[in-house]
Amino acid sequence: MKNENLLLFDTKSRQLQPLKSSDGKRVRIYSCGPTVYRDAHVGNMRTFLLGDLVTRCAKYLGFKVEFIQNITDVGHMSEDFVEDKILAQAKAESKDPFEIARIYEARYHKDLSHLNISPADKYPRASECIEMMQDLISKLIEKEHAYLGSDGCVYFSAQSFPGYGAISGNRLDSLKPGHRFEYTEAGAKRFHADWALWKAAGDRTQMIWDSPWGKGFPGWHIECSAMSLHYLDNFVDLHLGGIDLRFPHHEDERAQSNCTIDQEAVELWVHGEHLLFEGRKMAKSSGNVVLVSDLIEKNLDPLALRLCFLENRYRSQMDLSWQSLKAAHTLLQRWREKIQLWQKDANSDLSQSAKLIQEIVNDFINDLDTPRALQKLRSLEKSESISDGCKYQVFKEVDQLFGLNLLNQVTQKSLSPEAEIILQQREVARKSGNFPESDRLRDQLEKLGISVKDGKSGQSWDWIIN
């Protein structure tokens, strides 16, 4: 039963294509990872969720998956093409650049786990793969796809690769000079669209390495070619990344990789669309950056963010807001509570639940149509003709794909001793019918960020979401 194909939208062919294992053993997936000079914001996380969804789905269908994601800790230049992002941040925080990289890398992994994004098999760091990159650059020079410029940098010759532009649709003849090109000394590049594989150190003293072309550091695009070919044994079944990486990053990577192995190196290119926050693209320059830690501070379950992402197809733009996060948080809580109740019903029609599960799996394998899959869960929740036991079976099974920890009991951040005492006092006051006092204590708790509700079995409390 579990031998269906996962269909994904391939940017290069602009069509749905099945995810396949080219060696018949495992599916080889590579995803562009973070540049670790700051915390990843929730927009970044949306793209990283894509890798998780694909791997969950592929594994569910019975594939063995090998998943590699790089950590960029060197060579990613800031806007002006002059300073390395990591070095700039190291200067700003007065720390060692490698220390900066490790700090933000650790925080990245923490954010992933908050969103239930399962880890990749390996997270190679660019700074630890220098030799691999140098080997690849040497090969490209040998094959005359790359050359040493008069400025001591090694450049890839864009015109030496006839297939350039297939992913993005940008043809070389339409890439006219005049845009913001990578900075070089005049005349070092033979052609304006050539890019650096190895950059000469110049005045730079940190994060530089010896090379056959002198001291320097790698260009940004070469790391992904080197790592994907090295760790995935010269072929990538699926390459993932954010839509903005389509050009130039992936276009350049493809040129490098294909020229190295003399064949197409990547079967499928899948790109995740951007996240907007309250109407605008999430970016430092828009001032609307939201971090996973911001959600936690507001007492939102980080998985509410995951749920918001799932309510939108990965390749459409989506607009996130505090309101939608709050609504998702409430829905998660409600589902978890109901699932606890449904679990008590031992009656379940297995053929009925299997059918419902299969319908949801079908949505996933149809280019990760998570919005439709969620809609099915919503109507299942409301259904009066389906037994609780069956609902439980379905939610339990498909949570392997959704990854929302739906079987968890609703958990609470623990109370301060002060709040604990006030809660107890209030319970006593209410039992003795002292309502003015209990109302006063309720106000006091509200100031501590706690809301109290009174039910038949006494009072219960919750953190107020800001």
Next chain:
RNA sequence: GGUCGGAUGGCCGAGAGGCGAGGCUCGGGACUGCAAAUCCCGCUACACGGGUUCAAAUCCCGUUCCGACCUCCA
């Protein structure tokens, strides 16, 4: 300028030619010492102009407006 998307009720948002997805807000009710939560009820839309069809939010043509990308970026 080029490329690609979009326009749905007070708001967000899904829509697969034929029962008005769903959520949030709001109003009414039940429940409650009150409040909150929960449950019930209510409000009801497809940018504009043509066309195809027995039937169009959905398909086709045109118009207007909006967004993203086009060598920093997930």
